[in-house]
Amino acid sequence: MTHGTRTGIWLIGARGSVATTTVAGCAALVAGLHPPTGMATETPELADSGLPPLASLVFGGHDTTDCPLPKRAEQLTTAGVLPHGLAQAVTRELEAADREIRPGGPAPGDTRTDEQLVTAFTHDLTDFRHRIGLDRVVVVNVASTEPASGGVGLPPSSLYAAAALRAGCPYVNFTPSTGLRHPSLAAPLAASGLPHAGRDGKTGQTLLRAVLAPMFRQRALTVRAWSGSNLLGGGDGAALADPEAAAAKNAGKERVLTDTLGTRVEGQVHIDDVPALGEWKTAWDHIAFDGFLGTRMILQTLWQGCDSALAAPLVLDLARLTARAHEKGTAGALEDLAFYFKDPEGTPPASLADQYARLLAFGRTLADPPRPEHPATEPTR
Amino acid sequence: MTHGTRTGIWLIGARGSVATTTVAGCAALVAGLHPPTGMATETPELADSGLPPLASLVFGGHDTTDCPLPKRAEQLTTAGVLPHGLAQAVTRELEAADREIRPGGPAPGDTRTDEQLVTAFTHDLTDFRHRIGLDRVVVVNVASTEPASGGVGLPPSSLYAAAALRAGCPYVNFTPSTGLRHPSLAAPLAASGLPHAGRDGKTGQTLLRAVLAPMFRQRALTVRAWSGSNLLGGGDGAALADPEAAAAKNAGKERVLTDTLGTRVEGQVHIDDVPALGEWKTAWDHIAFDGFLGTRMILQTLWQGCDSALAAPLVLDLARLTARAHEKGTAGALEDLAFYFKDPEGTPPASLADQYARLLAFGRTLADPPRPEHPATEPTR
Amino acid sequence: MTHGTRTGIWLIGARGSVATTTVAGCAALVAGLHPPTGMATETPELADSGLPPLASLVFGGHDTTDCPLPKRAEQLTTAGVLPHGLAQAVTRELEAADREIRPGGPAPGDTRTDEQLVTAFTHDLTDFRHRIGLDRVVVVNVASTEPASGGVGLPPSSLYAAAALRAGCPYVNFTPSTGLRHPSLAAPLAASGLPHAGRDGKTGQTLLRAVLAPMFRQRALTVRAWSGSNLLGGGDGAALADPEAAAAKNAGKERVLTDTLGTRVEGQVHIDDVPALGEWKTAWDHIAFDGFLGTRMILQTLWQGCDSALAAPLVLDLARLTARAHEKGTAGALEDLAFYFKDPEGTPPASLADQYARLLAFGRTLADPPRPEHPATEPTR
């Protein structure tokens, strides 16, 4: 990363809880108000990968609502997501990001065609890059999960993804929505030579499954049924109470089990909208397994977390890694980022430990070659 | 493994629940009554490591009680550890093992010196090996945890370990007792050139910790407190209700956290004797961690398992791996078996995934070299 | 209860798990093999209520399947519901009950009209009563939950209930099926003067709710959301995986909350069919509540039980109490039995403590008047 360059992060769903936490949190970290908890890219293992510094990130994005980011940050403070005082401490940065948010779409009543929308979004992206003088802009989808679409035309998430391709922007899909995985985008994606990553950030229940399922396999214990129940409020709860939207999410949750255990196991996953929980979510998993001689045993897990606080550091990690991959000329699906996703690109290992090893190896490929210790032609300063 | 050879497994605590389940279970597997659930050594990954077949294992051991194994198997059936019908199906094998059990010690009122006890135990081991014509005998300690000893002389577990050394037997310590780790045994152990492994089988709560702690570290989440509570009946519950006996056990449980997280975290571990639970145990873990911007989150796990059914397949795995290591001339502490232990030898990785990788690599070193496909000098038979 | 009389218990679903456990368990109690755990009617508080002794109960019933009861009992032994050895010890009683089971209906392909079915069922009941010389026969529905019926005609549970009315039999509905609550049965029910009770036995999650919800109300804590998830195998799991069948069940589960808390609270209830759990069920409840100054707090409960073992003692209690009510001439809905039901008759109190007080008071009304201590006409013995 050359000193002085700046990297854009363009958030689809830029006024949502995840986006607001990402922008506010990045500013707080840069200001030294908090340690970078939750960010693998700030650990020593990835320190030499040449990732863009947090201070070099510039935020913008699309959204269909218009509540200003400073106000959203206040709401998230009341909800217990952001610590008290943080929103005020980073108001300037929130306002700056707010000025770079452009209207998304299609909004209700919007008569623009898909093509018109993609054109508009593409313009927003290139304008952002050129006006601010950014080296590159990574588009990250953190919008609410969209229902499975059976209609003609592209779902909104794919419109934004198409715009990213046209604008030459690397793309990350942090949601279970379609995004780049629409058949009509396969050809332009392949032609683009852009790095991209997805799908559906692995923040809680699936994260646990990605470490527990390998344990059962390594110990040769037979999982008989794996059942899960999720309670969450916030926008995501409401979106996922729609069975069609939940379907994509649950498919990702179950994929990790099938991939690891090598067989489809009994058990369903439920997602309930519980507005009283606000931005918090609770996930219960019940795993019935057989031990030696068929003895029946049970493991249960209860995970209580704040969704946006779990997602935001991963969004920053992904944006930085993808930006650096783009800088280094890496093209195509970044399978090495499976560590971050429920439904990753390609066929990477399903165990979190293996995914972590892949991430670190990827980090090493991103590093600049070491400078010679006693260079013959060291320029005088 | 040359065809036709037989391997002895000498169990310290040979009439206990773990030993009885091991002997009965091995016989049931050989008879094809059950699949080898819980045994990594029966998975394809270790199929080529030349391990002694289950059918080649011959059981004996020491114990200070005298309840016959077939009766103990009936008791374990009532307790729900062994499936109904299994004890009858393998009575012959249980009786055969029962005949090879010798009195342990020191029993109350036993006036023999340590030296006399070690001599007697050594004789039992060599007699077993010679009389039956075994290639080797692996000694495995599965006795109840002994209290930390402050007295003069060796604790019982070390007397048995000393006998193993004298008799030239590889040794595995599946308990938190001292065993080979007594200072007075360091020199004879080094001189023996025997492979050995320990300490304290990782069957439940610590197994979970070995997969969950790495997850927190890899995701850069800050664990603030990790508290645990164990309820167990059976003999182990009573033994561990003794705070001195529990101390060694808990040290192992906490070691995995310190080794993985790199720092001592808050939180205690309790072990309660709850006779009503019989052979079953329940472990609750409560993990308070910080996410992004210091957000407080909680993971809780509830593990309900049958201790003997969790331990027995690991005992078989360990005995087979250690026997094969001995056959291949491997000497010293088998650090590659950390997968199985709370408090392993040496300084192996603390994450279960890394330990599993080490186990598989070790398995490959145990394999016989592939025979040439078209050998020029094939001897006539 | 006059000495020497006998009471019939006619089980709809007589070959199901609950019925089999009820018949086998009653026989085991009479034989002194087990204490009457789970039966309020065997506690001192109800000892003087003149209930028919367990030894006086005679079992029969309807079912559409034909697996013999002794074989069903063996299956339940394998499933861990009945203790090993019990089925053999009470084979004679199981065979006796098996001989009194008549074909239910309508079976697939059955062309009989509702009227023909009711007539046949009524005949079975009166034949049972007369042939064996029973004082009375209590009909108890323990069949699988039937889907909500939108069709013409009576659902099967109501056909059996109609037969009970015609035969002059008291009726208990232990399931959420319609039974007597069909509009077309209102008039004959009122005319019958028979005691009846229902609906949907309160065996696990709802039992807990009936004690926990009053706690929140009494302590003036504000419940914000009460969410539940149930995992169960066995026939009931499969039946309730049908959303229409689950709807009636869940309505009962939620009624206790609404009745106690005085308001509808957020939160859903799920029922998952998990065949791997066999006859066992696990229920998770998550209760988000507000304390002083709006502080958010959470209670979670995990209930692991065996459905048939929870239901059978309640079936015996209900049959005995209803038989005695009939003997004493009590007519109509037995609201005092709300202790046993999710969706009780009338508007009884919703708290289990109040329901228990009502039960004991009801028990006192069933008692025979005390005999005078110094009767004038005491015969000489």
Place this chain on the structure above:
Amino acid sequence: MTHGTRTGIWLIGARGSVATTTVAGCAALVAGLHPPTGMATETPELADSGLPPLASLVFGGHDTTDCPLPKRAEQLTTAGVLPHGLAQAVTRELEAADREIRPGGPAPGDTRTDEQLVTAFTHDLTDFRHRIGLDRVVVVNVASTEPASGGVGLPPSSLYAAAALRAGCPYVNFTPSTGLRHPSLAAPLAASGLPHAGRDGKTGQTLLRAVLAPMFRQRALTVRAWSGSNLLGGGDGAALADPEAAAAKNAGKERVLTDTLGTRVEGQVHIDDVPALGEWKTAWDHIAFDGFLGTRMILQTLWQGCDSALAAPLVLDLARLTARAHEKGTAGALEDLAFYFKDPEGTPPASLADQYARLLAFGRTLADPPRPEHPATEPTR
């Protein structure tokens, strides 16, 4: 309650978390900032009991530390106990209470005799009452649990209790400390004619036990083992990490089981100090019980609450009820307040439902007689 009178509440441990939450919360309720969640005395059932209005309460107390209440309230805000903004909104009331806090004792190095301390405390109480013109002052002990004392002389909690007696003040012991239950105070207590209540507020795990244990008894289910583990930070966690202090607390927790179930059941209770949890506590209960035919079943509960927020409304309830009892001339132990305590006075019922019924009945005895509907001397208006 005559209009215009004022009631004093004198808190032992007046600068602690419970006391601070009580004072701040009462002010917030009077100001209409929050509904009276958690206060039974504000429900319609106790509306006619003539309790002193919240607005009439005046706070003072003893403490051995000197952090001002407004600062303590800020700390509790950071800890998530008090809502943001509340401390500022009631600063005036916090300052007023702070001015009425007098030094407690004995402080380290304090050379005063017990008699001198009691005299000083008595003076503080009478001065508070006279100077402010209070009708009465209720002394409520909310100090940290003191270790069981084996020494000569009175433990501190009893010194304060003795002062309450001398000053003619009703007394409530919200902690497991000795307080009035010291043998040397029995005679003066009897002579005083003062109402008093205790011991050890029932805020979480024991509250649950008081509703769950009766359920098992009413359903005739056999509890085999009831085990509990508590994790709590704050001052109480540190105090109770002292095994001697925990002993009294745990005795109370187990009393409810013994009283309800009629027998001592297996199982221990642990209290761990986990500073990372701050003012929050988590309690896990594991209840192993037998159902019909000895079937083994398990209930587990997880209670996550804020200790001070659970305690404060009970402190207000108790102070008001005890003040009113004093006004009505009630003397001696108020057994009817068992609803609030782990280790209540006398031998009241152990079930929460029965205790609640007793509370409501007590509330009716406190009511003023209804004014005649057609009084003879009604003044014309």
